[in-house]
Amino acid sequence: MSAELTFTPVSDIPQELIAGETGAIRQEAIDAIKHLDQWAAPQSVKTTLLNRMNKPHIRKSPLGTVLIIGAWNLPINLLLAPAVGAIAAGNCVILKPSEVSTHTAALLTRLLPKYLDPRTVRIINGAAEETTVLLEQKFDHMFYTGSGNIGKVIMMAAAKQLTPVTLELGGKSPAFVSKDVDIAVAARRLTFGKLFNTGQACIAPDYLIVERGIEQELVKEMKIAIQEFYGASPQTSQSYGRIINKNHFNRLKRLLDTTHGEIVAGGDTQEDDLYIAPTIVLNVQLNDPLMESEIFGPILPIWVVDTLNEGIEYVNSKDQPLALYVYSHNMKLADHILENTRSGGAVINDSLIQFMVTALPFGGTGPSGIGNYHGKRTFDIFSHERATLVKNLGMQKALTISYPPYTEKKTSWLEWLLFDKVKYADNAILKGKL
Incomplete structure (x- = not known):
């Protein structure tokens, strides 16, 4: 995909807003526009000799409908950065801004429908009561940024629906x-x-x-x-x-x-x-x-x-x-x-x-979070990697070694075709050094 990207600098926005909020989102969007064809392209994989004539690859497909719950301290970035990747991956997105940052939530609620198709992206506002009702719905992924205590609530709600989660939490750094x-x-x-x-x-x-x-x-x-x-x-x-x-x-x-x-x-x-x-x-x-x-x-x-x-x-x-x-x-x-x-x-x-640095994964480990995002990783979070193999209808005779009746000769050929060869001298495990 090729696109000319031009932006008018806004001189009266404080530097912290540009660095932490609007500039960061702009960069996420630029990355997605520039690299979307590459991110979404089927990915070939290496295989052993038996399947070398086939075409094993990974296809990227949307998860479906995803929920993104933002935080109040960077209320634009932490809501829209994951949304960029979710939209790029082809999902429908429900956005839940933090009720603590009321003015930003109101601004986003007013502006986003002017630029994003409401059939694809919707904003739902509210506090604990509304969020509880929202979490009872079925989503294909839940993405939450905030405290560890609320992260546990999100994860419990997701478990009831077997919904995967990304949790961006915190801790004492x-x-x-x-x-x-x-x-x-x-x-x-x-x-x-x-x-x-x-x-x-x-x-x-x-x-x-x-x-x-x-x-x-x-x-x-x-x-x-x-x-x-x-x-x-x-x-x-x-x-x-x-x-x-x-x-x-x-x-x-x-x-x-x-x-x-x-x-x-x-x-x-x-x-x-x-x-x-x-x-x-x-x-x-x-x-x-x-x-x-x-x-x-x-x-x-x-x-x-x-x-x-x-x-x-x-x-x-x-x-x-x-x-x-x-x-x-x-x-x-x-x-x-x-x-x-x-x-x-x-x-x-x-x-x-x-x-x-959008090329670096951002996320926690253990109580500080589950999963990471930014750049291509955000696209990957909201994509399903569909394992796909295209089999040639020819060469059927060669495949008979896989079918019954099983013999020692067939087994020997199958092992040779299916598995990589390892030199015993180069492998400590095969040399018995466990």
């Missing part, structure tokens, strides 16, 4: 900071990653694991970065957002009020403005309320350790996070951390940017 790192650079990148969308991102660094001896310098540089990004008063900055609603504001404020760590930056809150300042909490211990669950806000606890192996042990004792970050000049150390931990995704020496 750690960031390891080694003492050999360029502290100023690491501080700047961590500050951006934590405060993007006011910390309301499922892959934001949730807490830092910092080698002892650099914590004070790291805090100093992060304070400098905060002032550089948002000025002396972040509350008046046009680049600093707000907490989504009072429930989440109060949840975050309770965490600040009950922390045992030392608040070394920020800590200011204002309920009527839903404002929580960029906040750093130093010397947090593992029993601190800030370490209990995903923070999902602009509060960054720092746990100081003697060795990063302590951090590896702690991370492995908890649920696998959606993301894991390592800041270090020492690539052997970074590899050591990645090889001895598990996470949905990982980045060395930056934060968040993996989400913006």
Whole structure:
């Protein structure tokens, strides 16, 4: 497929909106338009000698009708990114925006029918009651982004209909900071990653694991970065957002009020403005309320350790996070951390940017999610791989070795034609080294 793609840049949209929402969706759509013929083409497969004259291949077909439930923190991206792949794969799509992001849900409900055929794509709004009714319906796939608790509800509803699911959940994503790192650079990148969308991102660094001896310098540089990004008063900055609603504001404020760590930056809150300042909490211990669950806000606890192996042990004792970050000049150390931990995704020496690379799979593992998507993977999620083989009606005599009556000679020929040959000397299993 060939298409000329032109877009008019919108200069008055904040950069976070472009990076996290509209730009990301645009790229997903561009990828689908450019590569759809390739994604949807039948895929040949290699086979053994007996079937080499046939045409075994995989055909891609739509699943049918799919349900996509979005999240409130990136309400456009997390609803429409999976929809791009679902539509490209030929499915009918039911979209359920988050009821928390009411204005965005209203906008999408008004605009999408103008551009997408309502016989193919429909939006259904509502809260828990409406979603419960929706989940009672039969779908061919359910795709959900949000909390683990609701993910369990989605999965239970899907199990009743034997419906496959993709769950994009969250978790406490750690960031390891080694003492050999360029502290100023690491501080700047961590500050951006934590405060993007006011910390309301499922892959934001949730807490830092910092080698002892650099914590004070790291805090100093992060304070400098905060002032550089948002000025002396972040509350008046046009680049600093707000907490989504009072429930989440109060949840975050309770965490600040009950922390045992030392608040070394920020800590200011204002309920009527839903404002929580960029906040750093130093010397947090593992029993601190800030370490209990995903923070999902602009509060960054720092746990100081003697060795990063302590951090590896702690991370492995908890649920696998959606993301894991390592800041270090020492690539052997970074590899050591990645090889001895598990996470949905990982980045060395930056934060968040993996989400913006559509060629990389995005998703969790274990409690942080089931399945991944972005780019071609989204198309594959919503496609059925139909195993297909085209058999030649000729050469029937050669096939008689497959039919009764069975003989030792037929068996010998069948084994030679059906299975790949393995040299005994090259295979430890066949040499008896199990």
